[in-house]
Amino acid sequence: MGELLGNSLSNSAEGAQARGILPLLPAGAFYALFFGVPMLSLLVISLWRAQGFELIPDFTLANYQKIIESSLYRGVLLRTVGVGLAAAAIVVPVAFTLAYVMRFVFERRGQLILQLVLLSLFSGYLVRIYAWRTILGKQGLLNSALQSIGIIDQPLDFLIYSNVAVVITLVGLLLPLAVLPLFSAMQNVPRNLLEAARDLGAGRFYVLRTVLVPLVMPGVRTAFAFAFLLAAGDYVTPSLVGGTQSVMIGNIIADQFRGTGTNWPLGAAMAFIVVGVTVLLYLAITQLMRWVTRW
């Protein structure tokens, strides 16, 4: 009996490490092979050249240079950043308010609201974009409603096939995603902390700026990064509700891979430029928020 016990003890001590790793292996290997390696190969071919349909191995920054030097691509990139920032600037405060209301105002019913918000995340990506076309169209629901009430005489034509339409649609797509990190950050903030600050005489806005926002800062940053990156990387929204003037970098990247004049290395370089811009903006926003909460 003693021997048996000793055996099983040493067995669990030695084997625990190896056995603990075992369940991690299938998904870990899958990630390495089908996420890690493909991302690396994308980086590698962004340094290659394209000749017709052939990919020529090379080690050149010519693709990156071409993008930065071309005024067309620069313009598209700038517009993408603008649309992404506009979408994030609407999404993050709205998601923050929603998370606040769910966490501190409704408490128990907050969970139900969260479920409803998240359900919309899983209900038809293409479908929701397409439906905005029906709502915002020239003879769409919004315009005919406004006309029948008599607020406007002529349909508002900036509502569809424009940057406005792209932002309106993106906000609906990104809001549920941005709510998640904010809500989970606020769940770790005890309610009585905010109440204590109020009892000590701090104004509502002062509590928000100096207590709540700094505490949920990681959530705010994550929400911003989610919103901006996914807005800047979306190509379906601009191609369905955007106009000729709202082509975004995602459309151009997509065209490099599935279009007539494809150029995979150039498309790959554009993708990494988008990721790089996002990282830079993330750092800038982090710095800005640090400044705002301290002032």
Place this chain on the structure above:
Amino acid sequence: MVRGSHLLSRLFVALVLFYLYAPILVTVVFSFTTSPRLSLPIEGLTFDWYGRAFADPLIPMALQNSAILALVSAVGSGIAGAAFAFGLVMLRNGRLRLALLTTSMLPAIVPLLVIGIALAVFFRTIGLPQGLFGAAIGHVLVCLPFVILTMNARLESFDFSILEAARDLGASRYQAFRDITLPLVRPSVVGAALLAAALSLDEFVVTWFNIGTQQTVPTLVWGLMRRGIDPSINAIATLLLALLVCLVVGSNLLNRRKS
């Protein structure tokens, strides 16, 4: 501190939910209206668009491919993701656990466009022709973070001491897993797998870059959308929505059951 703003809060939540659900409402309503022009007032109701949708010659192939991909995603990401979440919870090193969890979330943060083209590049490099197989790998990859996240949240409240108790009472490692762990976590795993199936059925971007000439329901819908306004899009979309809502609600109910 909040009582006074209760009404305002309610109004705000109502507005946000309206904004999120307006497109869905529009899709469902206009899948039943007679006028092919999508505008008000509604003239009459019909099921014609549903008939038209199913008359599309590409529909059988699209349905079959979507079903295959959903099944592969549910089983593949369900099992691998649940195992991964298990491995994470059992890790003693908290910093390593957090690092692995964060890394495993990356495919949900990187834009789908980038994942789609990265896979396309990879498959081309290894000489795998575009098609259902590559799309299936993309689907499993896209689903894994969500499975891991839900399973991780479930397992954090899992009481591992009952496993030790079973081992102390003489159960083998395998017996403890089969008789105790598995029955307890099965609803959560099935719930996470349903979520994966829903994500897969709705996945468009990664599919588009990797499936080649094959079709799934979303790529078929995309083709119809590009061609112009066709009310049968609303009909297909409504059926897809119904299925997605069932899967997600089912997943939620299974996950809510106390383990």
